[in-house]
Amino acid sequence: MFRIRRFEREDLSDVMAIVAKTLGENYDPSVYLHLANSWPEAFIVATRGRRTVGFSLGAIHEGTVARLLMLAVHPAYRRRAVGTHLLEVFMREAKAKRMTNVVLEVRVRNKDAILFYQHHGFTIRGLLQRYYTSGEDAYTMEKAIP
Numbered sequence: 001m002f003r004i005r006r007f008e009r010e011d012l013s014d015v016m017a018i019v020a021k022t023l024g025e026n027y028d029p030s031v032y033l034h035l036a037n038s039w040p041e042a043f044i045v046a047t048r049g050r051r052t053v054g055f056s057l058g059a060i061h062e063g064t065v066a067r068l069l070m071l072a073v074h075p076a077y078r079r080r081a082v083g084t085h086l087l088e089v090f091m092r093e094a095k096a097k098r099m100t101n102v103v104l105e106v107r108v109r110n111k112d113a114i115l116f117y118q119h120h121g122f123t124i125r126g127l128l129q130r131y132y133t134s135g136e137d138a139y140t141m142e143k144a145i146p
């Protein structure tokens with residue numbers, strides 16, 4: 001069984017390993033800790049036993065628009081609704097903070113994530129050319145919070 005709860009400092013190394021493995025990024029730990037301080041309820045992890053197997057992390061974008069900065073599940077635990085539960089909790093926390101919309105960016109070649117977000121009612125709103133350091137383009141996606 002998976003447990004969904006708020007991020008704790010002890011989750012940091014697992015979170016960073018998931019980001020390196022699934023998103024190919026290596027952010028400084030201070031980035032995560034800063035975001036965890038800014039909006040603690042929006043930094044959510046999924047755990048199995050002592051292991052952190054997925055997480056989502058958000059920030060206020062502007063006004064009443066929340067931004068889903070990262071959502072990732074360890075490859076060994078995918079297609080078991082972990083991502084869905086993380087997204088649902090994030091949407092709930094955004095609503096509790098009186099946000100009306102959620103926006104995110106996703107690599108145009110990341111078909112799995114695009115299908116996942118479309119499955120959850122997000123639609124593609126725009127294209128950001130050369131958005132990533134690799135030079136890859138991003139789609140912006142958005143969903144109104146029901």
Ligand SMILES: CC(C)(COP(=O)(O)OP(=O)(O)OC[C@H]1O[C@@H](n2cnc3c(N)ncnc32)[C@H](O)[C@@H]1OP(=O)(O)O)[C@@H](O)C(=O)NCCC(=O)NCCS
Nearest residue numbers: 070071072073078079080081082083084112113115116119
């Ligand atoms: C996107 C991601 C978070 C989905 O997590 P997950 O736990 O596997 O997703 P779920 O099991 O909750 O999937 C829910 C639904 O989304 C859709 N979906 C998810 N992954 C999919 C895939 N690879 N292909 C097609 N549809 C997919 C399906 O409709 C799925 O329902 P189903 O399994 O009953 O068919 C995961 O693939 C991931 O971590 N990817 C790498 C990181 C990433 O790209 N994050 C997004 C950008 S920050």
